[in-house]
Amino acid sequence: MQKNMSTLEKSIMAIITMSKDKVGGGAPIFVVDTEEEVQRTARLFESVLGGMLHKVNETTYVVVRH
Amino acid sequence: MEDYVLPVSLGILFGFIGRVALLRTDYRQYPTQPHGSIIHLAMGIIAAALGSIAIPALLEGEFTAVTFLTLAAQQFREVRNMERETLSKIDEVELVSRGRVYIEGIAMVFEGRNYLVILIAFVTTLASQFVNWWVGVIVGIAGILFALYYKTGKKIAHIADIEPAEVLVEGENVTVNDIYIMNVGLKESLELISKQAIGIILKPKTVDSVVTLSNPGQRQAILHDLSVGLGIFRDSDKPSLVPLSRRDLEDGRVAIFFLPQIKSMEQAVKVVAEVPVLENAVRIPSESEASQA
Numbered sequence: 001m002q003k004n005m006s007t008l009e010k011s012i013m014a015i016i017t018m019s020k021d022k023v024g025g026g027a028p029i030f031v032v033d034t035e036e037e038v039q040r041t042a043r044l045f046e047s048v049l050g051g052m053l054h055k056v057n058e059t060t061y062v063v064v065r066h
Numbered sequence: 067m068e069d070y071v072l073p074v075s076l077g078i079l080f081g082f083i084g085r086v087a088l089l090r091t092d093y094r095q096y097p098t099q100p101h102g103s104i105i106h107l108a109m110g111i112i113a114a115a116l117g118s119i120a121i122p123a124l125l126e127g128e129f130t131a132v133t134f135l136t137l138a139a140q141q142f143r144e145v146r147n148m149e150r151e152t153l154s155k156i157d158e159v160e161l162v163s164r165g166r167v168y169i170e171g172i173a174m175v176f177e178g179r180n181y182l183v184i185l186i187a188f189v190t191t192l193a194s195q196f197v198n199w200w201v202g203v204i205v206g207i208a209g210i211l212f213a214l215y216y217k218t219g220k221k222i223a224h225i226a227d228i229e230p231a232e233v234l235v236e237g238e239n240v241t242v243n244d245i246y247i248m249n250v251g252l253k254e255s256l257e258l259i260s261k262q263a264i265g266i267i268l269k270p271k272t273v274d275s276v277v278t279l280s281n282p283g284q285r286q287a288i289l290h291d292l293s294v295g296l297g298i299f300r301d302s303d304k305p306s307l308v309p310l311s312r313r314d315l316e317d318g319r320v321a322i323f324f325l326p327q328i329k330s331m332e333q334a335v336k337v338v339a340e341v342p343v344l345e346n347a348v349r350i351p352s353e354s355e356a357s358q359a
Contacts, residue, residue: 039253046252052305053251055238061251066305 010066013051016041018059027062070122073194073202077121080206081114081187082107084213088179094294096172106176109145113138113180117187121195138184146177161300162293162309167283171344175217182213222268222288223339225275226320230331231265233323243267245314245321255306259325262299264334266322273357274350276318281347285311288322288341295337297327 012027016038020031032038038061042053051065089097089106097103116138123131150173157163164172186209194202222228231243235256240247242265250256270276278284289309300307309324326334351357 038251042252043254046255046305047303050303050305052308053255054249055251066308 010064012062012064013049014045014063016045016053016061016063023060070125070195072199073191074118074122076194076199076202076206077118077187077191078111078114080190080203080209081117081183082111083206084186084210085110085114085179085183087210087214088182088217094291106145109142109180110183113142113183114187117184118191120188121191125195135184142177142180145180146173149173149176160290161298161302162290163286164290165283165286167281167344167346168287168290170346171287171342174345179213179217182216186210186213219345220343221339222341222343225272225343226268226270226279228335228338229267229269230335231267231321233259233263233265235260240323242312242321242323245312245319247310247312247321247323250306252306255304258299258307262325262329264324264326264329264331266324266334266338268320268322268338270318270320273352274348277349277351278343278347279320280313280318281344281349284344284347285320285322287344288338289324291341292322292324292326292334292337296324296330296334299325299327 015023015025015027015029016032017023017029018032018034018038020029023029030041032041042061042063045051045063046053049063049065051063054062054064056062085107089103089110091097091099091103097106116135120132120135123129150169153164153169153172154166157165157169186206189209190202190206193205234241234243238249238251238256240250240256240259240263245267250259268279270279289311293309298309300309307325309322311323312321313319314321322338324334
């Protein structure tokens with residue numbers, strides 16, 4: 001992404017998960033119920049934050065800005 | 067003083083023609099038209115004048131005048147800085163950036179070509195001063211041909227075989243043939259990728275080209291030229307559609323992953339073939355002493 005967009009580089013900007021008990025830490029965590037909800041939330045985050053969604057495992061996704 | 071009018075004019079003329087011949091704007095539109103080109107043509111006249119005036123200055127015993135050439139060198143280094151600065155600024159807002167190595171390469175070429183112009187003007191004036199005007203003309207033409215030969219660097223087609231490849235989407239993983247590209251979480255992006263993406267694999271021809279192709283700057287240059295040649299299917303809010311290149315660590319093959327606006331594999335292969343090999347990316351490990359052992 002463009003360098004002038006933020007000061008954060010290569011950082012996890014948000015965590016979207018369906019299993020709340022498996023995640024924790026500094027990044028904002030969004031707990032959702034369904035796969036569709038993951039996709040909907042992530043699409044918004046990709047556009048707004050300029051980060052990219054990566055699938056960590058079946059229930060957890062992270063938004064990372066590269 | 068009149069003795070020098072013809073040789074100096076010839077020198078300036080051929081130097082300028084040389085600059086015009088070396089200044090070619092192709093599909094990449096750099097230098098930009100018309101003002102970017104005007105800057106460099108004006109610089110070309112100055113360079114040509116400097117080169118040709120050096121001869122009369124020496125003949126008149128004005129040795130201090132030659133020190134002006136050092137001033138010229140300073141001036142042309144400034145050209146390089148100017149180009150670097152402009153391109154770096156522009157690069158920040160490009161959808162696919164040129165990358166620093168490409169920019170350095172372009173800036174270096176602008177400086178180098180001014181010296182070539184000085185050289186053409188110098189030898190033309192030298193020949194017409196000491197032999198006669200038509201020898202000067204011949205030397206001038208030879209100088210321009212030499213410069214034209216010297217300007218053409220290597221292309222990717224010289225160092226690698228360019229092969230069309232398939233972009234495969236398996237679950238969240240995207241690969242080009244067998245080379246892993248990235249993990250994409252967004253379904254929407256995965257659909258766009260399987261619809262629009264093209265993959266190319268570059269097989270390096272020699273040990274040396276393995277190293278050159280591994281250079282991230284070189285790979286960024288390929289991606290940038292692709293985005294210019296075919297357009298890019300992306301906007302700044304779609305980070306998952308970013309073009310990427312990845313290497314196979316085992317054999318040094320490089321996979322290019324790209325979403326073009328014009329989806330034509332044939333055209334893409336042609337564009338990649340024409341990408342210049344960046345001077346700053348070239349390494350020749352085969353000539354090192356370590357490899358002779």
